[in-house]
Amino acid sequence: MRRCLPCGLLVSLLLSGCASSDNTPVLRSLDSFKGESACYDRQTEPYTAVVDTHLHYRPFDGRAIPFNEVNDYLSQTSVRFANVYGIGQMLPSDSLCSNYLKCPGTPVSPTTRNDFVNAANMLEYKPDDLHLTLSMTFTDLSDPEPTVALMTLYEKEYPGLFHWMGEVNLVKQAQFNNRHKPATPQDITQWAGFMAELRARDYPITIHSDIGNDASPTLYLPLMERALALYPHNKIVWAHMGLSYEQTNMKASEHIAILSRLLDQYPNLMIDISWRILEDYYFSKAANQPLYVAFLNRYAERILPGSDFVAFRGNNFKVYQKELEATSRILQYLDDNAFRNIALGENYFKLLKLDYQAPMVCKR
Known part of the structure; x- marks a missing residue:
């Protein structure tokens, strides 16, 4: 089961949407879509x-x-x-x-x-x-x-x-x-x-x-x-x-x-x-x-x-x-599959054959 990395880790701050100390979601970088990244937590991102x-x-x-x-x-x-x-x-x-x-x-x-x-x-x-x-x-x-x-x-x-x-x-x-x-x-x-x-x-x-x-x-x-x-x-x-x-x-x-x-x-x-x-x-x-x-x-x-x-x-x-x-x-x-394909960009990446991939959605 994939889970988001702990919010205290720097990589999580860069790649996932765990909330910061003021509860503001940390937004993902462009680079985070170039390979496997922390799963997408729909409750916090x-x-x-x-x-x-x-x-x-x-x-x-x-x-x-x-x-x-x-x-x-x-x-x-x-x-x-x-x-x-x-x-x-x-x-x-x-x-x-x-x-x-x-x-x-x-x-x-x-x-x-x-x-x-x-x-x-x-x-x-x-x-x-x-x-x-x-x-x-x-x-x-x-x-x-x-x-x-x-x-x-x-x-x-x-x-x-x-x-x-x-x-x-x-x-x-x-x-x-x-x-x-x-x-x-x-x-x-x-x-x-x-x-x-x-x-x-x-x-x-x-x-x-x-x-x-x-x-x-x-x-x-x-x-x-x-x-x-x-x-x-x-x-x-x-x-x-x-x-x-x-x-x-x-x-x-x-x-x-x-x-x-x-x-x-x-x-x-x-x-x-x-x-x-x-x-x-x-x-x-x-x-x-x-x-x-x-x-x-x-x-x-x-x-x-x-x-x-x-x-x-x-x-x-x-x-x-x-x-x-x-x-x-x-x-x-939407369900997790549709959310990943639509909201997280997987459909777009495949349509244009881009070298990017959407993160998986965290399982709970």
């Missing part, structure tokens, strides 16, 4: 995830929290691994708008701007105590033809730096008033070139694709189903469990049935549980919670955690901390 797979280092308007400051936010929490997303759909550079929701009619258009800023920052400010995975977020899924050429440009300018694609929008109703158009079934067939390139590079792709809305619960589901059917060998991550603010009343049983069917049918599909909308409208409801916990336990190897924090300059560490806590809250109810 945080339930917040060690990996944030859905983190936007850049906002819609370019006025961002500095890169190093965002990294400092992570270092103050349990997070040691993160995906560096930009936001591929930006407001015009000369726009005074900072929140597209308050500026109907102002276009939010795909661009490479945020990705190149992130790449430059990674080269100049790569942290020693975090593992960051840079993602391409520029792709316009309704106009995919330029994607392969742009991927080639990225590799020329920043060789070996990008290892993920997304978050990219298949259908995002929140941006309909800002000239976003969903990709059509015909558009999806035109993804073949860049999806083949992603497979060749072994990059996952995170897709935002709303299932539907409260008036029509599965209105857009056929679009995601078509993408999965055409590209079953791609590592596809479905963002936010397919939900959105336009869909806050879906029955948990129906939602879970859709996800379960597609996970069973497509072995390369993964689901991310980012965005606090899931906690606020679904997970936290008393009747729903046991259903979602059972779902996450059942598909323990197919789930990725994330905050969906956006590094807009108006946000700060307290906002990130609250988002991380809210999006991680469901994790405290």
